[in-house]
Amino acid sequence: MNRLRDFWLWLSSTLWFIPGTMVVVSVLLAVALTALDVVIGHDWTEDHPLFFGVGAEGARGMLSAIAGSMMTVASLTFSLTISTLATASSQYTSRLIRNFMRDRYNQFVLGYFVGLFAYCLVVLRTIRGGDEGREFIPAIAVMAGLVLALVSIGVLIFFIHHIASSIQAATILERVTHETLAALATWFPQEMGQPARPGTEIPQKAEAPGTVWHAITADRTGYVRSVDEQALLDLATRNDTVVRMEVDVGGFVTRHGVLCTIARVKPLDEALLRGLRGAFGVGGSRTVQQDPAFGVRQLVDIGLKALSAGVNDTTTGVMCVDYLGAVLECITRRNIPEQLRAQDGTLRVIAKGRSFEGLVGLCFDQIRLCAGENVAVQVSLLRAFTHAARQTGDPARRRVLLGQAQRVAEVADRTLPFDHDRAQVRAALEPCLAQLDLPGAPRAEALLPPRP
Numbered sequence: 001m002n003r004l005r006d007f008w009l010w011l012s013s014t015l016w017f018i019p020g021t022m023v024v025v026s027v028l029l030a031v032a033l034t035a036l037d038v039v040i041g042h043d044w045t046e047d048h049p050l051f052f053g054v055g056a057e058g059a060r061g062m063l064s065a066i067a068g069s070m071m072t073v074a075s076l077t078f079s080l081t082i083s084t085l086a087t088a089s090s091q092y093t094s095r096l097i098r099n100f101m102r103d104r105y106n107q108f109v110l111g112y113f114v115g116l117f118a119y120c121l122v123v124l125r126t127i128r129g130g131d132e133g134r135e136f137i138p139a140i141a142v143m144a145g146l147v148l149a150l151v152s153i154g155v156l157i158f159f160i161h162h163i164a165s166s167i168q169a170a171t172i173l174e175r176v177t178h179e180t181l182a183a184l185a186t187w188f189p190q191e192m193g194q195p196a197r198p199g200t201e202i203p204q205k206a207e208a209p210g211t212v213w214h215a216i217t218a219d220r221t222g223y224v225r226s227v228d229e230q231a232l233l234d235l236a237t238r239n240d241t242v243v244r245m246e247v248d249v250g251g252f253v254t255r256h257g258v259l260c261t262i263a264r265v266k267p268l269d270e271a272l273l274r275g276l277r278g279a280f281g282v283g284g285s286r287t288v289q290q291d292p293a294f295g296v297r298q299l300v301d302i303g304l305k306a307l308s309a310g311v312n313d314t315t316t317g318v319m320c321v322d323y324l325g326a327v328l329e330c331i332t333r334r335n336i337p338e339q340l341r342a343q344d345g346t347l348r349v350i351a352k353g354r355s356f357e358g359l360v361g362l363c364f365d366q367i368r369l370c371a372g373e374n375v376a377v378q379v380s381l382l383r384a385f386t387h388a389a390r391q392t393g394d395p396a397r398r399r400v401l402l403g404q405a406q407r408v409a410e411v412a413d414r415t416l417p418f419d420h421d422r423a424q425v426r427a428a429l430e431p432c433l434a435q436l437d438l439p440g441a442p443r444a445e446a447l448l449p450p451r452p
Contacts, residue, residue: 218253
């Protein structure tokens with residue numbers, strides 16, 4: 001199941017699957033409409049000359065013109081798509097290319113034009129004039145080709161509008177954030193069994209006599225795209241043992257690198273080895289659908305490029321922080337699965353996962369380091385922490401947010417020489433500290449005092 005899911009995600013992100021499927025559907029439609037013309041007959045078309053009055057040569061000419069035009073438009077569409085991929089890669093980050101390739105609108109438009117070309121070819125070969133034997137003009141199929149050609153005008157206009165919109169920073173950030181939030185909603189509620197009893201320690205070595213930790217190695221090099229948690233739990237329960245994950249989703253593993261270890265007295269049998277290895281989906285690249293941290297990574301990369309000295313696009317940097325703040329609020333509201341997972345009260349799986357502090361650091365640590373002397377970005381960071389603090393009353397999580405706010409204040413204190421700029425950051429820091437409401441927390445004036 002894990003490999004099938006990985007295969008489907010890969011297939012749906014290609015530029016040929018949906019267009020190829022639409023070509024097949026177009027060919028079947030042409031055959032079906034032509035067969036319908038054969039069954040109905042074409043004598044009735046004489047009663048409607050306005051719609052079906054074209055002869056064999058006219059039908060051929062019209063379908064030939066449509067087919068030629070569709071190939072020209074399809075070539076233009078492919079060129080615009082490749083140009084968009086290159087622009088997004090150079091201006092934002094190369095990790096966005098997969099997002100554009102997965103765009104269903106782009107795939108549909110490509111498939112529509114190529115499919116209409118195939119449709120015209122199939123219908124063309126069935127047209128016969130009077131000098132070629134019995135005359136046959138599939139009137140319904142020819143009329144359908146004309147209607148599809150007229151619709152293609154609207155499809156082309158829509159495609160140009162979509163390309164122009166999809167390359168904008170706001171659209172890209174919104175789409176990446178939406179995919180990341182959807183992935184968080186899908187993956188965070190999923191847990192293996194039940195949390196282990198409080199006080200349970202992580203076993204570092206096998207306790208039973210003769211038991212050793214056997215390493216389960218990968219059979220290919222790449223990123224761990226997904227982990228079938230339920231399969232790991234079932235295997236550990238059936239074999240009455242403990243499985244320890246050595247790599248998390250999004251981690252990189254080399255061929256023969258360790259995916260997990262299992263505590264056993266007996267040597268590993270082939271079925272168990274295949275089952276454990278099959279629980280990990282390894283591929284050449286990460287996907288947001290299976291790895292929410294990769295969506296965060298895309299937003300951070302866009303922000304880092306916007307704040308780099310060569311680009312210096314503060315507006316885009318602030319937008320990245322705002323959308324990262326939305327992701328942070330989602331993370332703050334959700335439970336982070338425990339590392340130790342049990343079945344019927346017995347420890348079965350030692351999971352590998354990110355803590356709340358690690359996720360928050362992934363969102364903001366690198367951007368904070370690039371926010372020196374940039375008042376707008378520093379204020380946006382503090383505003384994001386303020387909004388996230390409203391989503392939780394957990395003191396531990398609030399202390400993590402407080403640590404982030406203090407580090408932003410340290411950057412501002414070190415890089416902002418003017419009192420006016422420092423006052424702006426201090427004005428954003430005060431409501432943040434008030435919202436966190438932690439005992440012993442320093443005041444804004446102490447973290448960011450005015451210059452003497």
